[in-house]
Amino acid sequence: MMGGIILAAQIKAKGSGNDAEKIQTICANAGLTNKHGETIQLKRRTKKEWGMEYVYRIPLGLSFKDFQNKLHTLQDGLNAKDLILQWSDLSELRIRPDIIKQIKQLLKDKKEKYKEVELSWDGFLKIKVFNEKMKTNVLYDQDLLIRVKGWKVPVGLDRSNHLIKHDFEEIPHMVVGGGTRYGKSNYLNSLIVTLLKNQLDDVTFTLIDLKGGVEFSDYDGVKQVKRVAYEPEEALEALENAYIDMKNMQQHLRRMGKKKVQDAGINQRHFIIIDEVGELNPAEAVTKDERKLKEACQMYMSKIARLGAGLGFRQILATQYPTGDVIPRQCKQNSDAKLCFRVRNAVASRVVLDEEGAEALPRVKGRAIYQTDTRHVIQSAFIPEEEIRNTIAPLINIRPRKEDPDAKSHSENRKEHKHTLIIEEA
Numbered sequence: 001m002m003g004g005i006i007l008a009a010q011i012k013a014k015g016s017g018n019d020a021e022k023i024q025t026i027c028a029n030a031g032l033t034n035k036h037g038e039t040i041q042l043k044r045r046t047k048k049e050w051g052m053e054y055v056y057r058i059p060l061g062l063s064f065k066d067f068q069n070k071l072h073t074l075q076d077g078l079n080a081k082d083l084i085l086q087w088s089d090l091s092e093l094r095i096r097p098d099i100i101k102q103i104k105q106l107l108k109d110k111k112e113k114y115k116e117v118e119l120s121w122d123g124f125l126k127i128k129v130f131n132e133k134m135k136t137n138v139l140y141d142q143d144l145l146i147r148v149k150g151w152k153v154p155v156g157l158d159r160s161n162h163l164i165k166h167d168f169e170e171i172p173h174m175v176v177g178g179g180t181r182y183g184k185s186n187y188l189n190s191l192i193v194t195l196l197k198n199q200l201d202d203v204t205f206t207l208i209d210l211k212g213g214v215e216f217s218d219y220d221g222v223k224q225v226k227r228v229a230y231e232p233e234e235a236l237e238a239l240e241n242a243y244i245d246m247k248n249m250q251q252h253l254r255r256m257g258k259k260k261v262q263d264a265g266i267n268q269r270h271f272i273i274i275d276e277v278g279e280l281n282p283a284e285a286v287t288k289d290e291r292k293l294k295e296a297c298q299m300y301m302s303k304i305a306r307l308g309a310g311l312g313f314r315q316i317l318a319t320q321y322p323t324g325d326v327i328p329r330q331c332k333q334n335s336d337a338k339l340c341f342r343v344r345n346a347v348a349s350r351v352v353l354d355e356e357g358a359e360a361l362p363r364v365k366g367r368a369i370y371q372t373d374t375r376h377v378i379q380s381a382f383i384p385e386e387e388i389r390n391t392i393a394p395l396i397n398i399r400p401r402k403e404d405p406d407a408k409s410h411s412e413n414r415k416e417h418k419h420t421l422i423i424e425e426a
């Protein structure tokens with residue numbers, strides 16, 4: 001019986017975790033060859049604590065992008081289950097009466113094991129094949145928060161559990177994309193909470209919530225939140241006001257003879273966050289007036305993206321519909337940071353990241369590609385509702401206007417999206 005099982009499993013004496021040949025075959029079969037039929041050449045392989053790193057020379061005529069576009073082919077190929085037992089696997093067996101059970105377990109473990117792959121480029125193609133799947137749960141907590149200072153916010157943990165941070169002083173604007181329910185709003189909440197916790201005295205927000213008021217309404221009334229807009233008309237007003245503030249800052253700096261807020265020692269930063277920017281797409285407008293309104297919104301967004309950086313204005317645009325014109329061109333060009341959760345297809349990935357890849361992310365909530373001049377696959381931190389509530393509760397101080405005979409309660413106003421509120425100093 002035992003002999004039967006061992007025979008059924010082929011035994012390959014190639015050493016642990018060696019996928020070099022398989023990678024080469026997959027690349028050749030996937031058409032990653034030049035017109036002379038040359039494919040990648042292995043330069044070296046290194047065993048790491050997380051798995052194996054393979055370094056290849058790529059043939060002339062192919063680019064790194066060609067390989068990136070085939071990432072899922074590579075990953076699927078490496079995970080094709082052939083149930084091969086290697087010598088190193090057998091070394092895990094113990095000569096005991098339950099040896100058959102051990103072998104069955106070994107085969108089962110192998111079947112369930114999933115190798116994740118990451119590609120990078122430094123003049124050579126680096127292919128990392130990981131032994132373990134990446135974490136699927138990272139909690140937003142105090143331990144994470146103390147690791148970011150100033151205008152930095154956590155983006156997420158990479159595969160080696162290294163915290164990737166985004167610095168809004170270095171890269172002022174960001175585009176966030178991803179299919180529905182993969183974690184955009186969670187990420188935006190973690191970003192707002194981080195800035196409220198770390199930059200309470202200097203941060204201002206304009207929040208534009210075009211998802212029916214479900215995402216940002218909790219912040220309505222927070223002293224640091226200048227405005228929450230829920231409808232495109234309100235979005236226009238909010239963007240116009242932000243733009244006016246930005247122009248005022250520009251004049252103020254001019255009078256001081258300075259070009260940037262940093263040079264003038266001005267610490268205030270104003271974040272304009274729009275969740276779902278697709279709702280402001282003029283191409284989707286039904287009437288002429290609606291189109292005009294959305295065009296005006298996009299004009300302000302473009303101006304803020306173009307001029308805002310040195311004036312202390314940061315813009316974060318989030319969308320679950322990454323199609324061609326959802327993100328105004330100027331906003332995209334001025335956003336050097338992109339965060340993209342899983343999307344349906346390569347076209348959507350290109351809209352957000354300018355590259356493919358986000359369509360090949362695993363179906364894991366919070367998993368995303370963070371792209372600046374480098375690319376990181378991260379698991380963003382999950383922020384519990386309670387954490388959000390505990391952060392904002394002490395900052396809310398609202399009462400209806402006394403002089404307004406029709407004064408309504410805060411919650412009534414929120415439902416109607418009208419803001420006849422005054423905010424007291426907290």
Ligand SMILES: Nc1ncnc2c1ncn2[C@@H]1O[C@H](COP(=O)(O)OP(=O)(O)OP(=O)(O)O)[C@@H](O)[C@H]1O
Pocket residue numbers: 136137138178179180181182183184185186187211320365366367379380381382383
């Ligand atoms: N980083 C994360 N880790 C674990 N779970 C997460 C994470 N982010 C989000 N989730 C889970 O996924 C659900 C959907 O997340 P979220 O509301 O942020 O998605 P979304 O991309 O904004 O969706 P939509 O575009 O449909 O509004 C959350 O309720 C939460 O349970």
